[in-house]
Amino acid sequence: MAKLKWGMIGGGEGSQIGPAHRLGAQADGLFEFAAGALDHRADLGRDYAQRLGIAADRAYGDWQEMLAGEKNRADRVDLVTVATPNSTHFEITKAFLEAGFNVLCEKPMTMTVEEGEEIVRVAEASGKICAVNYCYSAYPMVRQARAMVGAGEIGKVRLVVTNFSHGHHGDATDAENPRVRWRYDPKMAGVSGQFADCGIHALHMASFICRDEVRTLSADFASTISSRELEDDAMLNFRMEGGTVGRLWTSSVAIGRQHGFDIQVFGETGGLRWASEQPNQLIYTPVGGRTQIIEKGEGGLHEDAQRLSRVSIAHPEGFPLAVANIYCDLADAIRGEVREGLPNASDGVRSMAAVHTAVASAKDGGVWMDARPPMFR
Amino acid sequence: MAKLKWGMIGGGEGSQIGPAHRLGAQADGLFEFAAGALDHRADLGRDYAQRLGIAADRAYGDWQEMLAGEKNRADRVDLVTVATPNSTHFEITKAFLEAGFNVLCEKPMTMTVEEGEEIVRVAEASGKICAVNYCYSAYPMVRQARAMVGAGEIGKVRLVVTNFSHGHHGDATDAENPRVRWRYDPKMAGVSGQFADCGIHALHMASFICRDEVRTLSADFASTISSRELEDDAMLNFRMEGGTVGRLWTSSVAIGRQHGFDIQVFGETGGLRWASEQPNQLIYTPVGGRTQIIEKGEGGLHEDAQRLSRVSIAHPEGFPLAVANIYCDLADAIRGEVREGLPNASDGVRSMAAVHTAVASAKDGGVWMDARPPMFR
Amino acid sequence: MAKLKWGMIGGGEGSQIGPAHRLGAQADGLFEFAAGALDHRADLGRDYAQRLGIAADRAYGDWQEMLAGEKNRADRVDLVTVATPNSTHFEITKAFLEAGFNVLCEKPMTMTVEEGEEIVRVAEASGKICAVNYCYSAYPMVRQARAMVGAGEIGKVRLVVTNFSHGHHGDATDAENPRVRWRYDPKMAGVSGQFADCGIHALHMASFICRDEVRTLSADFASTISSRELEDDAMLNFRMEGGTVGRLWTSSVAIGRQHGFDIQVFGETGGLRWASEQPNQLIYTPVGGRTQIIEKGEGGLHEDAQRLSRVSIAHPEGFPLAVANIYCDLADAIRGEVREGLPNASDGVRSMAAVHTAVASAKDGGVWMDARPPMFR
Amino acid sequence: MAKLKWGMIGGGEGSQIGPAHRLGAQADGLFEFAAGALDHRADLGRDYAQRLGIAADRAYGDWQEMLAGEKNRADRVDLVTVATPNSTHFEITKAFLEAGFNVLCEKPMTMTVEEGEEIVRVAEASGKICAVNYCYSAYPMVRQARAMVGAGEIGKVRLVVTNFSHGHHGDATDAENPRVRWRYDPKMAGVSGQFADCGIHALHMASFICRDEVRTLSADFASTISSRELEDDAMLNFRMEGGTVGRLWTSSVAIGRQHGFDIQVFGETGGLRWASEQPNQLIYTPVGGRTQIIEKGEGGLHEDAQRLSRVSIAHPEGFPLAVANIYCDLADAIRGEVREGLPNASDGVRSMAAVHTAVASAKDGGVWMDARPPMFR
Structure with a gap:
């Protein structure tokens, strides 16, 4: 099976959540890290993305640029992870869902109930996956x-x-x-x-x-x-x-x-x-x-x-692989085998x-x- | 040091709390089990008390008989434990305090707040110890x-x-x-x-x-x-x-x-x-x-x-000796060395x-x- | 049931093992502490024994005196605990067994195998209990x-x-x-x-x-x-x-x-x-x-x-009551109900x-x- | 930093050790899985390798073929993991070291002491890393x-x-x-x-x-x-x-x-x-x-x-990431920063x-x- 393509927004150099998502997405070889807008400081984000192996044309300066860049590609990312500051989750998640991307949003999904209800409706209308990282x-x-x-x-x-x-x-x-x-x-x-x-x-x-x-x-x-x-x-x-x-x-x-x-x-x-x-x-x-x-x-x-x-039994598995399990379920869901436990x-x-x-x-x-x-x- | 004399009301044959108090009072050799009204069935109580080594004249049929019998003895018990059904704690505890006995009452001390306040006042007036078994x-x-x-x-x-x-x-x-x-x-x-x-x-x-x-x-x-x-x-x-x-x-x-x-x-x-x-x-x-x-x-x-x-360290001590510790504190208190931690x-x-x-x-x-x-x- | 009579050799003031045996023997009300030769310093031993409630005529200065004093009494002790320095266990245990006493000996029972075999033979010949405190x-x-x-x-x-x-x-x-x-x-x-x-x-x-x-x-x-x-x-x-x-x-x-x-x-x-x-x-x-x-x-x-x-369940019981269990088994054995688990x-x-x-x-x-x-x- | 190129011998479909190494090598994004001879059944191994994303020309039928194929490539693998049955570790490890590859060998490294000493000498002569997976x-x-x-x-x-x-x-x-x-x-x-x-x-x-x-x-x-x-x-x-x-x-x-x-x-x-x-x-x-x-x-x-x-603290990390740590140390060592703890x-x-x-x-x-x-x- 070819790897799915994955992009991340946020999770720049020095963040704690970025490495957790990268490990989660890549540990089982299911996703290729293909695109990213990793930092609110555009240059730093582009540079860091390339150092992580992302091609220059998919190392974006901000999420709007990434949305514009990805949505018209034939090989657009199969999944976008939103790991930005909490107050921005709503608009980014909404925008990517509306553009037809599958999204994994960090918690909290939104800041208000009204925003949350809107995401539910947008996700439903889009037919895309909107998961929340209750890992x-x-x-x-x-x-x-x-x-x-x-x-x-x-x-x-x-x-x-x-x-x-x-x-x-x-x-x-x-x-x-x-x-x-x-x-x-x-x-x-x-x-x-x-x-x-x-x-x-x-x-x-x-x-x-x-x-x-x-x-x-x-x-x-x-x-x-x-x-x-x-x-x-x-x-x-x-x-x-x-x-x-x-x-x-x-x-x-x-x-x-x-x-x-x-x-x-x-x-x-x-x-x-x-x-x-x-x-x-x-x-x-x-x-x-x-x-x-x-x-x-x-x-x-x-x-x-x-x-x-x-x-096998008694070989402990820890938190990073719980995150990886979310990505396993997402990969299955993207390929059509929906896992009922995935937080949405x-x-x-x-x-x-x-x-x-x-x-x-x-x-x-x-x-x-x-x-x-x-x-x- | 001569042993102190101890009596119990309740805790008859087959009860769980009776053995716990007997062990607690006797484990450290501080108290001699001298009197008891152990059962609401007078005959059974008298018989059981004697089988436990209490003299016939101090094996009482009920708490009133015990109060009457003990209060005029020169060698009256130094401490009475009240281990009867909850609803009787108030009247028994009150009566023994008023007659000048030290009391250890099982919890709950009373059924109402008013009764509880009365016990506080009676205990204070009596100058006697009224402890509650928060062991x-x-x-x-x-x-x-x-x-x-x-x-x-x-x-x-x-x-x-x-x-x-x-x-x-x-x-x-x-x-x-x-x-x-x-x-x-x-x-x-x-x-x-x-x-x-x-x-x-x-x-x-x-x-x-x-x-x-x-x-x-x-x-x-x-x-x-x-x-x-x-x-x-x-x-x-x-x-x-x-x-x-x-x-x-x-x-x-x-x-x-x-x-x-x-x-x-x-x-x-x-x-x-x-x-x-x-x-x-x-x-x-x-x-x-x-x-x-x-x-x-x-x-x-x-x-x-x-x-x-x-x-010594790492030799575990358990629940029965926690009860015994209450009795240790009581023995000290009866002898005049009040332990500030004793629940009252x-x-x-x-x-x-x-x-x-x-x-x-x-x-x-x-x-x-x-x-x-x-x-x- | 009347309490059995119990004596101890060793376990003087300040020792750690003395209190453990006293608690073990008395916790369940099975034994009355009736005689003792508690210290190799005869006066201290006699004094301490009396402070612990032993009658003056049974507060002995040494084990030989205790043996002599007890063996002719009608109310001789039912059990002797040997809690002296290790090298003396053999001769004391042997002497008391030969005089017809039940013995609980602290470990090690002897210093040599030959002595140990002799104790086995003496115990068997005496028909008395010789227990070892593998508590x-x-x-x-x-x-x-x-x-x-x-x-x-x-x-x-x-x-x-x-x-x-x-x-x-x-x-x-x-x-x-x-x-x-x-x-x-x-x-x-x-x-x-x-x-x-x-x-x-x-x-x-x-x-x-x-x-x-x-x-x-x-x-x-x-x-x-x-x-x-x-x-x-x-x-x-x-x-x-x-x-x-x-x-x-x-x-x-x-x-x-x-x-x-x-x-x-x-x-x-x-x-x-x-x-x-x-x-x-x-x-x-x-x-x-x-x-x-x-x-x-x-x-x-x-x-x-x-x-x-x-x-009851989950109320912990600890080391001192394990010792007390040895005494429970001894009391049963003395009364004729032998417990097969008692170390001998x-x-x-x-x-x-x-x-x-x-x-x-x-x-x-x-x-x-x-x-x-x-x-x- | 570009990813290092990694190959594995053994660890075919259904094995337990294969997934552990793949996760270990890829979890932190340090290695790209570039080549493999995954199964002693050549066809199954080639097929499985390609399903795991390895290019057809580097999906080898056996280790000899892989050695021949890799040693003349400019983009030869930076590290070979040997995860075959125990009795084959010696010859494979030796052959790859001699051809100038870095090797991570599963334990036991060899079956005899003599073989083990030979590996030590070969590794030293080659100047390459020979690690053993004491993970x-x-x-x-x-x-x-x-x-x-x-x-x-x-x-x-x-x-x-x-x-x-x-x-x-x-x-x-x-x-x-x-x-x-x-x-x-x-x-x-x-x-x-x-x-x-x-x-x-x-x-x-x-x-x-x-x-x-x-x-x-x-x-x-x-x-x-x-x-x-x-x-x-x-x-x-x-x-x-x-x-x-x-x-x-x-x-x-x-x-x-x-x-x-x-x-x-x-x-x-x-x-x-x-x-x-x-x-x-x-x-x-x-x-x-x-x-x-x-x-x-x-x-x-x-x-x-x-x-x-x-x-961060108290987020557990388990066995698969211990294996990944071995790969982290290997990546560092390959790049010249030798970690003294790496088992060799x-x-x-x-x-x-x-x-x-x-x-x-x-x-x-x-x-x-x-x-x-x-x-x-």
């Missing part, structure tokens, strides 16, 4: 968890509890560090700090594994470092459409938690537990039985978990609605509110 | 955590997150089992199920380690097994007097969690983590530094942690106030409420 | 492991691998500390250092769980701190009577290992893993299946594991033979030798 | 451990203890499975089974982290499944040139251990612990201090550990010497033998 959902054992829920192996889900709490912004003396400060500044981060940044991954995963959507929520936000305008710690209670009770804690001042992303799902006939720092194991307890350790790569896993494992524009707009609802609820003393985008009510 | 607080490494907070080793506490979530009531087909059902029946359990039963230990520990008290709270309760009138899953957000943000999750349907009691405390300069299933380690991370494992029995622990360790009637009434406030908040959509007993506002 | 074997989950092997749940045992390696003697600058130094001085410790001190517990446990005895062994000893005459690190390979392959590593310079005692048992149809720092779990993997966590206190444990648990004089002499054989093998370049006491060849 | 040594935290030892952070190393013990060949009923059986058949596997297959990784790592070489060893081998001619369980004791004591256990019948590769290094002033199933943490204990968790990606790591991390032909021949010595020692009752290749004595 944790592509760990094999997360897929296994989702498949087990789908197969009824833990019964109807009663309760989901998830945390994404680290401590890397817990040093008040470092709070003015520009790499930290912008996250708590509404002018740059939008309406929410830690919840929009990390918590939203956890909320997506709750929906992803439970195969259900958030209907209502109540939130409590705190700025434990008082100079912060936006929250650095948040708690959400929620209810899903099917009645599942949800709890979500997210924090950036939880000193000692390194990554701190985990999820527990409790159903009528069993419980599941997964943690991103030990992603190759899924802990399963049947009601009344003993806790079992399900290993990535063991025999008898659900198909989706097996398919996304590369090396609907997930993106639901996240945005949850963020805005949580902000409103927290401001109003934790009152319960409808968390769905209007288009999904 | 988790007596694990050496919990004492170490409290001492570290007190010594400023993690700075001002910003955030405390605690869980007490197990899955032992997660089997709906077993929900009518009498040993399970009463806990969710308001006629027997009172206003709250899982929160009053387990969550309250976690809330006490948050106060205990943070050295602060809960001021306001907001709660979300759920009966995930729908036949239950009382909650089997609850989430509390709270604020302490000093501004610390609190999160508490408690559940009895978290299948796969065996005990599931843990606490994380995050301050300005460090974080702490402790879990009751690995009680001999305290995990500590200084801000900007590496996570360290503090071991029970290592050199340089705070005095209270050292004092309550019996065997104030802790008991604060717990009751938190339970009633949480119930009210959960019923009212999670509205924030003052959680303090009126006497402490 | 790790009394953890409930160790008993569960032994029972599972006995029930064939892992098939024929192919391989046992055990470690007892800590790092508490790893500081060369502390090597002259008298509390450390004697262990590596043949004049005080005998022929072996770390293996005789710690490794022998592991070797006993291998036999205990596998229900088999060591037949041959090959050893490699090292004094990694070169000033030490005896080994501070040792490796044994061995074969059991039934052909099971054994591996045993023991060290006192393994800095970072706190207790470091664990065992893995691999059979034809499954594997087991237990570690003394998390003693309440037994890890079990059926061949071709998933790893399961067996919890102390769960339903369906083997009888011996259930009997020796005090509190045969275990004691086998250990001695293994120590002497390992020393000889290590000196001779690891040559394989018969490790059995002559009486068991 | 575990390229995990960032293994590099950190090696760097810490080099910097004296744990003092002189006294003791190294390593295990590589899994249970995937523990099912005797599966022992005739061809994928398992060949490993214990001397006609196919050579002189050693489990030790040569897995244990040798552990022995290399001991040398790698300790920065020392094995001088003497004593071995105990067992075929716990008696139908096996070669060992499925082995224990080595060894001494390194600098006096360090070594212990190595390897097994394939340790049911319940999934990967089971770990190493502990104990020096005069500290201890280190690493396990391949949690490869992103290195556990460090300074003598007399608390155990610390060193995280991949934390600030202040040694340069080599930092350089080989791709994503000397490591390959030392491994072979250890295997043959261990076999001889085990046959001779564990006698200690010189384990060095003659050329390094």
